[in-house]
Amino acid sequence: GAVVSQHPSRVICKSGTSVKIECRSLDFQATTMFWYRQFPKQSLMLMATSNEGSKATYEQGVEKDKFLINHASLTLSTLTVTSAHPEDSSFYICSARGVREGDTQYFGPGTRLTVL
Amino acid sequence: AQKVTQAQTEISVVEKEDVTLDCVYETRDTTYYLFWYKQPPSGELVFLIRRNSFDEQNEISGRYSWNFQKSTSSFNFTITASQVVDSAVYFCALRAPDYGQNFVFGPGTRLSVLP
Numbered sequence: 458g459a460v461v462s463q464h465p466s467r468v469i470c471k472s473g474t475s476v477k478i479e480c481r482s483l484d485f486q487a488t489t490m491f492w493y494r495q496f497p498k499q500s501l502m503l504m505a506t507s508n509e510g511s512k513a514t515y516e517q518g519v520e521k522d523k524f525l526i527n528h529a530s531l532t533l534s535t536l537t538v539t540s541a542h543p544e545d546s547s548f549y550i551c552s553a554r555g556v557r558e559g560d561t562q563y564f565g566p567g568t569r570l571t572v573l
Numbered sequence: 574a575q576k577v578t579q580a581q582t583e584i585s586v587v588e589k590e591d592v593t594l595d596c597v598y599e600t601r602d603t604t605y606y607l608f609w610y611k612q613p614p615s616g617e618l619v620f621l622i623r624r625n626s627f628d629e630q631n632e633i634s635g636r637y638s639w640n641f642q643k644s645t646s647s648f649n650f651t652i653t654a655s656q657v658v659d660s661a662v663y664f665c666a667l668r669a670p671d672y673g674q675n676f677v678f679g680p681g682t683r684l685s686v687l688p
Contacts, residue, residue, distance in 0.1 A: 491675070500664065500678045548616060561608070562676060564618035
């Protein structure tokens, strides 16, 4: 299967700082990338979808000014949590889909964000 | 109403038992895709299977098998002779035009396989 990496795997930051999470497709070109958020013992909630070179499409209730998404190349998307607060603490997971991969999304290993 | 339902929140079995995880989905579309993913304690989602709505053949892959029944909108997953390493949260997901072609995940079933 296709490989998606995420960096960092864990991050702890102070309230008010910004955190950037990178998502890379390692062996395929990701025309579409997705960002999810997962609270403990809950399912994945889609935050936004981004196509390479386009602005991200955010799900209802997700603040686009707080969660900045950039999909500048076919192998890299970034999520920046701006002015993070403790309630932003969560597990953030990216996934990627390419033309060759059809409808299957491949997921990164996730990033655990803790905001103190 | 949930678009993808996984009725079992948690299941515990003893090693070597067979276990079936249920998934019921809801869509008005005739063309759609169903998926199962495994999320072990490490957190990474592992792709297990993709099935399109026109393929109702059941599939077997080693100890894993899937039963797709369009008539009941179900896509159940069976693990035969379970092992401790099967312990994880399992998510069923649906991709359909109804939902903008995005994945809709079920709430997940936490499977614990005891030695």
